[in-house]
Amino acid sequence: MMTYAVFILSIVFVIGFVSFSSKPSPIYGGLGLIVSGGVGCMIVLNFGGSFLGLMVFLIYLGGMMVVFGYTTAMATEQYPEVWVSNKTVLGAFIFGLVVEIAMVVCVLEGEEVDFIFKFNGLGDWVIYDTGDSGFFSEEAMGIAALYSYGTWLVVVTGWSLFIGVVVIMEVTRGN
């Protein structure tokens, strides 16, 4: 079962996305986001990126999601919509679940299915350890590269985040 950890986590990831794409109230959508965020972190961990995975937990879930939770708690409505309270939301959720289960059956059963992409069965989802990664963790080297070779990327992404905040404040300023 541990061999297919990434596969199982990816299924839970997609189901988490389906749960908030079916548009319940934002508080329940936040629950779906937390589930997806946590599971995404574990997928990153499975690929050997321990630092980045825990960073997701810390910054994304522990920082941004907390702020999102507080703001939706402030702006909540009197009767929030949960998945079972509204037929539309329930219908969208079940539709997404059914499509996901169909895809899982497709992957589990077939040898090679060629729908738009080639699904090669479960073999695609196993992480192989070739033992060739050297003495340094690839992920740590990647982070180091971000701050040395990737200076321009840091500048651009930093500026984009700053502009995101400026734009949001400008848009919600009103007059």
Next chain:
Amino acid sequence: MNPLILGIILLTIMAGTLIVMISSHWLFIWIGFEMNMLATIPILMKNFSPRSIEASTKYFLIQATASMLLMLGVIINLLYSGQWTTTKMFNQTSSIIITTALTMKLGLAPFHFWVPEVTQGIPLMSGLILLTWQKLAPLSVLYQIAPSINLNMLLTMSLLSIMVGGWGGLNQTQLRKIMAYSSIGHMGWMTAIMVYNPTMAMLYLLMYLTMTLTMFMLFMINSTTTLLSLSHTWNKTPIITMLVLTVMMSMGGLPPLSGFMPKWMIIQELTKNDNIILPTLMAMMALLNLYFYMRLAYSTALTMFPSSNNMKMKWQFEDTKRMTSLPIMIVLSTMILPLTPMLSVLY
């Protein structure tokens, strides 16, 4: 808007487009598009009226969807080729998805529905930025992936756009919607030649930018947004009537004005590639475009449109809007045709 914030936002719009144009890594191109879109939203909502906010919401939804499709195409390309450079698409699926995303950003048919509605809800200056600067980034990416674009899809979209641009603009009296439909049609001409000879598409882009800039500047002098208001310019600024006439005829593609040059070159390149029916249809649909430009010029310059008597006797105020580059743009929009042999320097 606070001038410092306005400056930062305009700087980011320009930086976003420049990042798209100079990057060779698909992730950076996506980042540039997102930066551009995010910073354009406050420019579109400068007026803070419900109409402006609706227009900027529509713009945001369409552009965000297109960015997501672009990311999907990029990742599929990564799956099949293992690298992120923007030379050619290694897979038909990713090529189709990326082309769809870029044509959604440009406003080609069948993704054109947002262009008139967004252009109508925003002030003239924002409409100018939307219809000129925002076309540069997607067209530069289309230029880079031009050899691997699916020809059938792009030609269908461009022919549809020329038709939609022609027929859609026929019943309009709002000038911003007319400019939006004209933009849809011109984008159709540009993307039709993109696969065969991308240099001609760049030529058309250059002429389109010049002419659209000139038209918007002429509208901004008197802040006219409707046909009725434009028909009163004979009393306010008589020179504008003649300029609107000439620039409109140039946009319609009539020789001897310079708007004829890009259309001529495109038809020539298409016939060189054994395409006869397509340029015939394109030229016929461009006549619809010419019809509503003619109607604009008719009611502005050729007749004194019916108006009440106090509209015929306005106070002659001094013109306070200084449009320094307007004479240059007028000359560039109307008198460049004799320079066509100079096109050989583009190669």
